[in-house]
Amino acid sequence: MKLLLTSGGVTAPAIRAALxxxxxxxxxxxxxxxxxxxxxxxxxxTPESAWRAVSGxxxxxxxxxxxxxxxxxxxxxxxxALPHVDPDRWHGWLDAADxxxxxxxxxxFLAHWLRASGLWDAxxxxxxxxxxxxxxxxxxxxxRVGPEFVQWRDPERPDDDRTLGLxxxxxxxxxxxxxxxxxxxxxxxxxxxxxxxxxxxxxxRSAVRVVDGEVEVVSDGQWHRFGGESDGGGPRTVxxxxxxxxxxxxxxxxxxxxxWVSGPNAGYGFxxxxxxxxxxxGQEPPPPSADGVPEWLLVRSIESFLDDIDPQTGYLRD
Numbered sequence: 001m002k003l004l005l006t007s008g009g010v011t012a013p014a015i016r017a018a019l020x021x022x023x024x025x026x027x028x029x030x031x032x033x034x035x036x037x038x039x040x041x042x043x044x045x046t047p048e049s050a051w052r053a054v055s056g057x058x059x060x061x062x063x064x065x066x067x068x069x070x071x072x073x074x075x076x077x078x079x080x081a082l083p084h085v086d087p088d089r090w091h092g093w094l095d096a097a098d099x100x101x102x103x104x105x106x107x108x109f110l111a112h113w114l115r116a117s118g119l120w121d122a123x124x125x126x127x128x129x130x131x132x133x134x135x136x137x138x139x140x141x142x143x144r145v146g147p148e149f150v151q152w153r154d155p156e157r158p159d160d161d162r163t164l165g166l167x168x169x170x171x172x173x174x175x176x177x178x179x180x181x182x183x184x185x186x187x188x189x190x191x192x193x194x195x196x197x198x199x200x201x202x203x204x205r206s207a208v209r210v211v212d213g214e215v216e217v218v219s220d221g222q223w224h225r226f227g228g229e230s231d232g233g234g235p236r237t238v239x240x241x242x243x244x245x246x247x248x249x250x251x252x253x254x255x256x257x258x259x260w261v262s263g264p265n266a267g268y269g270f271x272x273x274x275x276x277x278x279x280x281x282g283q284e285p286p287p288p289s290a291d292g293v294p295e296w297l298l299v300r301s302i303e304s305f306l307d308d309i310d311p312q313t314g315y316l317r318d
Contacts, residue, residue, distance in 0.1 A: 043108020
């Protein structure tokens with residue numbers, strides 16, 4: 001399948017452009033199926049929120065932009081019902097679909113029903129299908145989610161947080177969401193230190209696009225990658241407010257130099273000293289980086305840097 005793994009839906013022009021590129025035809029000519037099943041496994045979800053996911057209507061609460069994009073046709077595929085439906089019927093519905101829209105909720109509950117319904121096996125033959133995930137609908141394709149994101153537990157595997165493992169990275173969604181104060185960058189760092197695979201923290205305007213094994217972040221917002229290129233002591237990439245920065249260890253090994261890659265002036269940036277970071281009692285410290293600067297502190301410093309930039313010159317104000 002072709003994957004567009006979002007945190008909050010098709011919320012930004014960059015994500016919409018990626019979706020349009022993945023689809024075989026314009027949205028208005030494509031057939032979509034919505035899967036709300038993950039909602040039944042999460043205590044914060046309700047019949048009303050499931051209806052909003054399917055209808056795309058924000059009546060009575062928020063809705064992730066996905067179902068309301070103007071599809072040529074839009075249908076409901078409820079996984080808990082499929083074991084009671086003749087497979088020939090719903091295989092035909094799947095064959096006619098260009099895209100499957102998988103809403104959020106609990107990723108383990110969703111993984112269970114993808115397997116139990118037979119849909120996961122059926123999807124193996126649909127290399128052309130586009131999968132658009134929201135939150136748990138994205139996380140379900142990763143190797144594991146971490147105990148922080150488990151609400152429903154499989155009675156046969158109560159201590160297991162593994163999901164389907166179609167991709168080889170994990171996702172921390174809803175970064176810095178105003179309604180989820182616990183989803184901070186510092187918390188994402190602690191989570192990533194224990195997840196065991198490379199990971200992405202995504203805000204509501206960021207997504208990961210995967211086609212033929214090639215992974216690309218599409219974003220008009222803020223995202224962070226943990227693991228991978230920074231593990232060997234080399235530079236790392238950070239995107240803040242849509243601006244890309246390259247962070248490399250300082251020459252004396254005591255801090256970092258931050259290059260504003262997407263800025264108007266080549267080679268322009270700033271340097272940081274390695275800080276002394278105190279961890280509250282009872283908490284695990286965030287994982288160290290090659291340059292010694294925690295991700296959350298780096299982001300704050302970049303935000304301060306951007307606040308002081310003269311938009312006319314692209315340099316710091318005098």
